[in-house]
Amino acid sequence: MEDxxxxxxxxxxxxxxGERNPVPNMANAAALLFQDLERINWAGFYTMTDGGYLLLAPFQGKPACIQIPFGKGVCGTAAETDSTQLVDDVHSFSGHIACDAASRSEIVVPIHGRDGSVVAVLDIDSPETARFTKEDKAGLEEVARIMEKACDWH
Structure with a gap:
């Protein structure tokens, strides 16, 4: 992992x-990512619901889609496949949900609860095509692991 x-x-x-509640931890994580990552226009989280969709959680950036169906768009696909989605051009991603028309590339990382199930996703968007690299993938997957260990996910 790079410096x-x-x-x-x-x-x-x-x-x-020292904080186990996911909400303030997601809020601070989103603020930190939005502050420190360059060339991004959205950083935040969606959490899984019992109703089979992802629900908007703490984020930084323009207003976003409130609900994303499980398996739909980049976030729903990451949750359904339990795999990081690194998308160079969101317009070529089948079923992409355009919350912000300025977004061109996206990376979404699943976050797991204690039982190993997906409880949330970390979503980062950029107005640049092909903004995210393998180094970003590895670094943001480590961010997700920190969030998994820090929080009591319900």
Missing amino acids: FYRMLCAKLSALVD
Whole structure:
């Protein structure tokens, strides 16, 4: 993992230390990511509901879609497949949900509860095509692991 993500993860670990509630931890994580990541226009979370959809959670950026059906769009696909989605061009992603017309690329990382099920996703958007790299993928997957360990997910 490159130095930028080592430092980012150290900052995040300090922010969530001692707090088990996911809401303030997601809020601080979204603010940190929005502040520290370059060339992005949205950073935040969606949480899984019992109703089979993702619900908007703490974020930074323009207003966003409130509900995303499980399996739909980049976020729903990440949750359904339990795999990070790194999308160079969202307009070529089948079923993309355009919450912000300015977004061109996106990375979405699943977050797991104690039982291993997907409880949330971390979503980062950029107005640039092909903004996210393999290094971003590895770094943001580490961010997700920190959130998994820090929070009591219900």
